[in-house]
Amino acid sequence: MSDHENQYCTSKVAPKDFVSGWVVALIIASTGLSVSTLFLGSEIALALGFEKALIAFGVSTLVLTLMCMATTLIGNRSRLSTYMILHFSFGEKGAKIVNFIFGVTLVGWFAVALELLAIAIFDTTISTFAIEIPKSLIIIVTSLFITITTVYGIRSIEKVANISIPILTAFLGYVFYLSLEKLESPWQLFDYVPAENSMTLFEATSILVGASILFPVLMADFSRFIKTDKQSLGAVLGLTIGTPLAYILSAAPSIQTGEVDIIKIMEQYHMVIPAFLLLFISTWSTNATNLYSASLTFTTIHKKWTFKKVTIVxxxxxxxxxxxxxxxxxxxxxxxxxxxxxSISSIYFIHFFWVKNQQYHLDEIRPWEATALISWGLSSVICIFTYLEVFQLTGAYFIDSFLLGGLFYLIPNRKKIFNKKP
Incomplete structure (x- = not known):
């Protein structure tokens, strides 16, 4: 099987398969317009109120954008997938541990999106047609569509994103407009006060960062296909604009209706069928991206596993x-x-830019890189304590993770970094 057919799982992307930055930006934006993202936007707006929700949306997006800007350049300059990049910083065997965790995580996201869509379709068929379709059947059929798309790689995902993003954005924008039209003034959104304080601003921000934290780590999977550095940085706008926009477009209708379920919201606007179709398309695009990254991950664990077979499993x-x-x-x-x-993002950022001076050669991968594994382990243990509030560092455990991972990795590598000959 050629590298192209196997999605360059273990090799560098060839120039013939480079794409424009806007193509990747659309793919990234499509993940923001998913059932799970709309669900999060609604939940947080109802739990915090619109004003605090906007702060949570903004802070989480800023954190993720800054991290993505660093890692997108690594993918663009190395032309390798995230999982091969991790082979350099963590070693061939060490990277298998990290990659396995990422793979399982991405499959978990795949499962969440499938289940939320199945619930939405189940509710739609009962309320609109009085027909009860088993959720398990909905999940299986939807999964089949997504799997077929993913098997054919990034070009196939791009085609779905090109269709889903403009249509779904316009549709959600129209629903947002209708929700504002029912208010005396748009400022009434800011008057909403939750019935009970079920979530703090920090908790909401943490959840939102966690929802998209794999973007910085996995950005290389997509930026390795982009033609130039400048375009790869532009592709990050897919997250910077697309994700908070999705949150806001879902937050306003939820506050106006008091509902979290997108289908129940659409019922009040008499648009259940269009909502159902568009949610199906958006989940198709988003979950193809999740499955694509998960499959790339698992193929690096065992080189005899082909991309297509791993995707199906x-x-x-x-x-x-x-x-x-x-x-x-x-x-x-x-x-x-x-x-x-x-912490994984900060470790491989330091390794690529400062330890290896942006030069990765596939014949230089070693079995183990103990420094990276120990740094990751130490930062993770400490962050478990800051998450549990046994003690505090920055006040945000996800920032603790990023900074500590980088610090612990920087200390033992300081001589390699600072004592280099000009």
């Missing part, structure tokens, strides 16, 4: 998780990511 596993109700653990799952993922 990962899809089956994610489908089973969805059928078992994995979405119940969504918020705990997101907070878990905020502990373990940020």
């Amino acid at each position: 990962s899809s089956i596993f994610g489908t089973l998780l969805a059928m078992l109700g994995f979405a119940t653990y969504l918020f705990d799952f997101l907070e878990f990511l905020g502990i373990f993922a940020p």
Whole structure:
């Protein structure tokens, strides 16, 4: 099988397969317009009120954007997937540990999106057609569409994103307009006060960072295909603009209706069928991205595993998780990511730019890189304590993770970094 057909799982992307930055920006933006993202925007707006929710949306987006700007350049300059990049900083065997965790995490996201969409479709068919379709059947059929798309790689995902993003954005914008039209003034949104304080601003921000924390780590999977540095930085706008826009477009209708379920919201606007179709398309695009990254991860664990076979197996596993109700653990799952993922970004950022001077050669990968593994382990243990509020550092455990991972890795590598000959 050629590198192209195997999505360059273990090799550098060839120039013939480079794409423009806007293509990747659309793919990234499509992940923001998913059922799970709209659900988060609604939940946080109803829990905090619109004003505090906007602060949470803004702070989380700023943190993630800054991290993505660093890691997108690594992918663009190395032309390698995230999982091959991790081979350099963590070693071939060490990277398998990290990659396995990422792979399982991405399959978990795949399962959550499948389950939330199945719930939405289930509610739609009952309320609109008085027909009850088993959720397990909905999950299986939806998973099949997504898997077929993913098997054909990034070009296939791009085509779905090109269709879904403009249409879904326009639709959500129209619903946002209708929700404002029912208010005497748009400023009434800011007057909403939650019935009970079920969530703090910090908790909301942490959940939002956790929801997208894999973006900085996995940005290289997509930026490795982009033609230039400048375009790869521009692709980050898919997250910077797309994700908070999705949160806001879902927050206003939820405050106006008091509902979190997007289908129930649409019922009040008499647009259940259009909402159902668009949510299906958006989840198709988003989950193809999740499955694509998960499959890339697992192919680096065992080089004889082909991309297509791994995609199918990962899809089956994610489908089973969805059928078992994995979405119940969504918020705990997101907070878990905020502990373990940020430090990996800072470690491989330092390794690429300062330890290796932006030069990665596949024949230089070693079996183990103990420094990176120890740094990751130490930062993760400390962040578990800051998450549990045994003690505090910056006050935000996901920032603790990023800074501590980088600091612990920087100290033993200081001579390599600072004593280089000009």
